[in-house]
Amino acid sequence: MPSYTADTRDMAFLLHDLFKVDASDIPGYDELDPSFTSAILEEAGKIASEVIAPLNAVGDKEGCTLENGVVRTPTGFKDAFEQLKEGGWPGLDCDPEYGGQGMPTIMGSATGEIFSSAGMAFMMYQGLTHGAYSAIHAHGTDEQKQTYLPNMVTCDWTGTMNLTEPHCGTDLGLMRTKAEPQDDGTYKISGQKIFISAGDHDMSDNVIHLVLAKIPGGPDGVKGISLFIVPKFLVNDDGSLGERNGVSVGALEEKMGIHGNATCVMNYDEATGYLLGQEHKGMRAMFTMMNEARLGVGVQGLSQAVVAYQNALDYAKDRLQGRAVTGAEYPDKPADPLIVHPDIRRSLMDQKSFVEGGRALVLWAAELIDRSHRQDDADAEGLVSLLIPVVKGFLTDKGFENAVLAQQVYGGHGYIEEWGMSQFTRDARIAMIYEGANGIQALDLVGRKLATDSGKHVMAFFDLVKSFTKEHEGNEALKADFLDPLKQGSKELQEAAMFFMQNGMKNPNHALAGSYDFMTMFGHVALGYMWARMAVAAQAALDEGTGDAAFYETKLATGRYYMKRQLPAISMHLARITSGADPVMALDAEAF
């Protein structure tokens, strides 16, 4: 069975050497000194390793079951959920006004990686609750906040997001679920929603569904969609639970992975709903939480690569197979361990350099979110909105790819369920699909975010990279290995953006046919930027002689690998993009 250990050493490097959080001007960051963050991360790592990780395979094997309309979670989930709640983890980065601990998003993301690495399906019950919490927190009336948030911050009540219907997911304008206004100001919600993660289960007293629906007579398409709070049990004025609402689980989906999470078909039959935010502004209300939600899914992709890598590494050190081509390294053993072989190294270095680079990108995005929220910084908000589709799309694509790489290290043992590597691949696969399939992330990036505020935010990104490389251009130790390839990658990314500008005006297909490649090349440039920044931080620590030289040397070597072996993908994507839309759109639909 796989194991998991939180990489708190690497997180400490990111928080303190790279982002220097306790010296930051972001409100609340001042309390994040090394001993404080380390205490939090160690404790999270302990629960992750000891409580959550052992349940991951159990959840996969047992799955959830629907008995007489009630969803049962796998053996042990309820106990583990209680322990998570007792530790106060669900409220870590929630508003203290409603019982949260008020920590910044950067800590929520770091602990999120830890918990999700240990059990992605298990953690979704909390993750969805957090999303619903954020929506009510941002758009609810005072009364709604008082009614729902305190119990959601503790996860005594969990939450869900109801968007998809059988005939529409991405294109919500086709939605059929109806919300009929009642005289008392409530609405009667009727319709069917599918793919509702954590839609029902036996670990909380109530489930607070957030449901998108159309009020009859409103505008057509997405402009006529409103958002509603639909609790499983209505809440009495004194806060106690009242009668059962008209919402029920129609079925559980059988899925490729995340079996431990209940993916429900939800039937709404004149269920009582409460308008959240304004009429017909439901999409806007959903979008305000999009950055956090998509960052969370990016973290999921990363997390599966993290845990898969850890186990592949252990296996590569243990499993004896063949001899090093340069001569036996362990002549006293019947064979050398896998890790001596260059192609196994190639795989492990691909994984290690992705995992550490991706972790840095996540924490940077989280820092930008904190800056945008806590300092009302519109530039940070603009930059992170630009980066979010990259974080979500790139980290989930590569998270899956790296889980597949890790699985491959095990050979045939990677394919049988006993070793657990298949589960990481199967679980990671969903992150590329939900919360906006990755093609939609690419569309959001190229079709919307690039042009936002006349391209201000993408220019800001390029300026950041430029001023960084300029600032360190005298650093001869890092120039050839880090700064030059980053500069080149950033230049090629600008060329791609320029191609879109020049050709997309004539025909938007020229931009959209290259959108996926652009997202991926942006991901590589972003990770290249992270690696270059990490290299500067590691080099500085080495120069200062602060100790732990081995850690910093390893960091530099891992970064060199990423720059040498991953950044060459950038030119490939540029070539694909500049071939334009014609090869892509050449065929009539009938000719396929």
Added chain:
Amino acid sequence: MPSYTADTRDMAFLLHDLFKVDASDIPGYDELDPSFTSAILEEAGKIASEVIAPLNAVGDKEGCTLENGVVRTPTGFKDAFEQLKEGGWPGLDCDPEYGGQGMPTIMGSATGEIFSSAGMAFMMYQGLTHGAYSAIHAHGTDEQKQTYLPNMVTCDWTGTMNLTEPHCGTDLGLMRTKAEPQDDGTYKISGQKIFISAGDHDMSDNVIHLVLAKIPGGPDGVKGISLFIVPKFLVNDDGSLGERNGVSVGALEEKMGIHGNATCVMNYDEATGYLLGQEHKGMRAMFTMMNEARLGVGVQGLSQAVVAYQNALDYAKDRLQGRAVTGAEYPDKPADPLIVHPDIRRSLMDQKSFVEGGRALVLWAAELIDRSHRQDDADAEGLVSLLIPVVKGFLTDKGFENAVLAQQVYGGHGYIEEWGMSQFTRDARIAMIYEGANGIQALDLVGRKLATDSGKHVMAFFDLVKSFTKEHEGNEALKADFLDPLKQGSKELQEAAMFFMQNGMKNPNHALAGSYDFMTMFGHVALGYMWARMAVAAQAALDEGTGDAAFYETKLATGRYYMKRQLPAISMHLARITSGADPVMALDAEAF
């Protein structure tokens, strides 16, 4: 539920426009005229669509079960297997002396793609039998051949290959299974083998296990391995079945996919075995079948991309979602179908251009095998031995990737099992692992095949490409789109080989650290070569005005896509390779 239709039109193009099989000088090819090949492929397609495909999801859902030592296959498998047998399909390309139909490998590979697309797990019972048949055919005594082959050609008896043990797969030198010689010339085989596909089941009267084992006192390592025939039921002199042999199923593995195939732990307890070939030459005996076996696994990878693509295409035409960015294409419908969107096109064109290019590569490799066997052509044998690791590694890697792409077209519906797209991804995954994990294919290619006969065969490949581009250099219609990028790709592949030669001498890690990239870039060059040849054939057909112009125009457009959008990967792999071993090998094992 997914459906499958054999692409017999494309196969006819390959057999007759491209390879012109009935004009070939390979013995037996003369009977492959278009009406004959079409009759075979249509009939195979019919059984595939009507009999095998409907069982694919059943097999996945039910899996195999072990009851009192007996393996039960999923509902319907036995009937379908009978129909396959009645049609004579298992013996299609087997020796007529033992009841086969004597058709060339090129027809076996074409029908193999068809059958495996319809049901990969189901077809493995026949596929493994074919492998065992080939081994006995190549190395058996006349008596062994008479005893086993007639029943294996019909699949009345099926076969297996027993290599892997719990502690060793790739490194068979560590093997522990023992074969004690007996006075009567037989051996007593004892040990445990794992991951034995089709190890036991209820669809045949006997199972003929081919087992690698060590005769005590023989040389150490792989040089002391011998190959044995170990039938489940011993065969009496009159050919009837005798007593049960000492071989039993210890367990069935739970796997990520191919649930319809019984993956067995096989226990040998003083089972009677008959030496196949010479003592201690078991590895060599296995290797002589390697080309066909690995071609077959390459076909499996391709086949899952084929069927996944077909279904993704149907879905993209049916599912309404959003509007074309250039204006509604179906204004009378509530939304346009997915296929109008450039990023969906990008995905479908990736799939289509891979599937058709991969199919051409498979049939070319099969033609080379036929040439090597039927004409004793050592050059063809050398060339196909070089290509086989590429066919196996590249087609299974890309087959899986393309299955993932197809699954992605379905959005959330791709993740739930109901739609069947998850199964293609899960089933395709194994092909990257078994019959030599793809890292081993890369090692075989770079560490062995490149240098075989002083590099003669890789030079022959480059010469083929060169003389092809030279022959057609006057073809202005194809020059920029096909010939120039192929030339460039081939040049870069040579540069990579040159890098290995120049640096691998000093340190073999410089070659092996780039082996996987080399395999992948070779795959792209090989598919580029196939596409250029297909373009010439399609252009010729258009020039001759033989009709079906739409087919040939589509072929050219699909090829242009591959050249524009896939060949740019070649430069990326070259850059990775020429960065050498240092970034890969920089860390001590403890530093990871």
